[in-house]
Amino acid sequence: MAHTEWKDAPGLPDFSLLKRLARDQLIFLLEQLPGKKDLFIDADLMSPLDRIANVTILKQHEVDKLYKVELKPIFVLMFTDLVNADKVAGRFRRYKIIFTPQKFYACETVLEEQGVYGDVTTDEWNFYILPLDDDILSLELPEFFRDNFLEGDQRWVTTAGSALRLLQSVYGSFSKVYGIGRCAKMVYESWRELMEDGEQRTRQPEFAKVFLVDRDVDFVTPLCSQVVYEGLVDDLFRIKCGSVEFGPDVTSSDKSIKVMLNSQDKVFSEIRNEHFSNVFGFLSQKAKNLQTAYDKRRGMDIQQMKAFVADELKGLKQEHRLLSLHIGASESMMKKKTKQDFQELLKTEHSLLEGFEIRECITYIEEHINRQVSMIDSLRLLCLLSITENGLLSKDYRSLKAQYLQSYGIEHLLTFANLRQLGLLEEQQAGETLTVMESKVGKLVNDKTVGKLTDAFSSLAKKSNFRALSKRLALVPKSGEEYDLRVPRDMAYVFSGAYIPLSCKLIEQVLERDGWTGMEEVTRMLNGQEFAVTARSKTDAQRIVLVMFLGGCTFSEISALRFLGKERGTYYVKQME
């Protein structure tokens, strides 16, 4: 898998510094409560915490027992119950709540209402960024998307802004900031506010440019099935916090293994961005090479053997282990996505992206639902249909919804309500003027308020213009042209040549043009909210771009950006929720 490497490309920044900072802060907080202590940890925090300060370090700072707490909303109440119970029993213990990455006033209110405010100390552990790999940073905020885009709660805006500030304070000021999306704009403003009195660091900055993009600018990409290796691993086994758990069917033993997936895994780093069709061939070639290397032993004398065992064997064994894991994973993928089903699924997705044979697609989706194949995949397809077609025809919406509820459970009418709110799954509107409720309320308040009411009622979602965008940006290559997946010519390879991720295309174009000039039509179709700011004068040789996906990003997009980076000689550091 040789690619031309840019000889003078700058290395990526050292993100281990961020881990050190986080760890030091945590230790400082732990030391505020000297003596033996038990630690109750929110389940979502277990993995990130483990990357920062493992059990050994915690024990060094007198942490005695560790407990994992599963249900988040109950966490605070469970805690207050505990404190109150102690009070009643007359038992004295010291309590500290460490909120991460920041403390919300709503939490303090709960403490107050439960009568324990003042009995506990509260702290913030500003653990904003977890480096997951050389070029991936994570905010570790799984609730970001739902809170911000579904509920309209802007609580994480300053968090994201603070993360940017942290990066800037450690790695130097960014010279240019681009962005698109309502949340991106707010994060930028918030960050700018935070930086207002910041000291100007004169050190050489490591990041030249920052690109902020809202997830809802491109909903299509996360709805498509992934076909690059890392994406498939994620779709099938779920990569969490940079690691994955492979079950017995993959490990060919009766145990499950948890494995870190990053550039340290030499086998993985070579196949992670590859289209799946290339992976098996690569793995079997590697297996052959490995066998050859092992076979070298025959015909070795004692001296050579000793050297072999000392120098090479360990590396070979390591490679062997990794190789068998990935081969096992690939086999599992083949089995799970039984060829025919998967091919048909991809074909339907590609048709939807192209806008081709839509009726057949709808029939396929209907059967997919009828067969109860997969709750999530059925929904993905419905949303993809809705976004690419600007909503479903009323009869289709009602019929498919009814069938979905029959197949997967009627309680999902709540799911449909949420998806409609997000603009992910909608009915095509006939174009109403005044709805019933508006007229009802209109009688109670004046016109100005009615106008505002309409805004309040309407979802946060915007109108999708996928087909027009797709044409304008040439996202869907012409069918009929041969696409060689072994030698990909553009980012479309991450979807088998059928579609270039919209988000990545935007990034490519904006960076090429150093702004949004010439893209007015596109930004209009994306409902505006784009911006480009020069923060400070350029310094030389800056080739590292930070892309911040607000609301999460897919491995396909990461692979696509890596491809783009290799093409342009830039490195893209991706930051996600």
Place this chain on the structure above:
Amino acid sequence: VSRAKPEDDEYWNSSKFKAFTFDDDDDEFSRLKESKRAVNSILVDDDDDEEEEDGVERVSWSGEPVGSVQSFPYSLLLSLLSVLHLDAHQFLFVCRHLLVGEGNRLHDLSPEETVRRMQKGRAFSLEKFRSLQDKLLLLDEAVAVYDGNLITAVLIYLKKSLSKEILFRELMARDVALRHYVHYLKEMGEQKLLVELMKALGRTEDMALMQYKEHLNIKDEGQRRDFLKSCLGLPFSQDDATHVQDHYTLLERQIIIEADAEIFKKFPRKASILNMPIITTLYYSCFYHYGESEGTYSSPENIRKTFRISEKQYILTALGARAKLKSWFDVDSLFNTKNWLGYTKKRSPIGFHRVVDILQKNSAPVNVLQEYVNLIDSPELKLSVALKYKCHDIVINTYRDLKDRQELVVYREKLERDSPEYRKIQELLNNVQIRWKN
């Protein structure tokens, strides 16, 4: 990392002092900016100041004094020190200067200033804002800085200090604040208030959905059924009203079916159908109660009619269940229809290739498979399916009909010598009357 002296730690850990922030831009401390610049560039050598007991009281936003609170900027400060290579002493010194004169101004701050302080994590007081106008200014200011945490904080205060009618009225004109309020109420589980708010806003469908959602918290099926019944009158959209009705009916019947199964102990109770989707329930019914009269709740026919299941869906499900039980006769009956002349003909709303797939998955014998492969309309599809499932006779007949000699020859090689199919091909190839195309 250079550390402060132990006594400094104690000083800083005491309850009295709020930690220093770099971002402070209060006018009164313009001296600070100079100090910061000095500190950043060179090491300032200052004599140790006398400890200033300035009697600053740390006040929370609810007006009560609080226990020790370590806040963000200080801890980050220490960490950054290691990066900035500066002596901790200098900063502590600067901090002391900063804190002088702080504190009692809290009550003189405007809404804008208060929000600024909240943004920087400093002490603030909302209690002084008692007029409605001030409260709204506070809210609007919080919205203007985009910070959801602050918006919610102000809303919590307004919730305590305004009647709900007034609060609702004001929120109607402020959709960002409104969304935050709704989310806050949801998180705090304030169902009653949420419902009232939705009603006041005229969002009756949302209100109905919110109430319906509560059923997910009820574990006991009997109670859940009763709860669903109570939801029936809610102002859902027309479609959703039907769905909720179905939900109630379904659970009611599932409870009865389960109870019957228990009483008669006829069927192995491997899995409960309680709270299963309609189609799963239908499958269960086709599996265990096939052929029962329409009168019983457990019969497939009853379920089909009650929940208006489409013919396509019904056949798919029944096929799955009967094939699993290897009841090929039942499978056969599913597709029989009488045409207008009274002849029985096979018909399927799902493609016969799909039927074949399902039969094959359930290890149907070849003769059964072949029967359905033969019913596939499209010749190309029929051939590919026949090839896939090794329905030799069909393959042979198709190639014969296409007069494709070459394919027959190729196919023959896949077969066992002396098998009937092998011999059949031999016969065809030897048949001089056939005009082969190749």
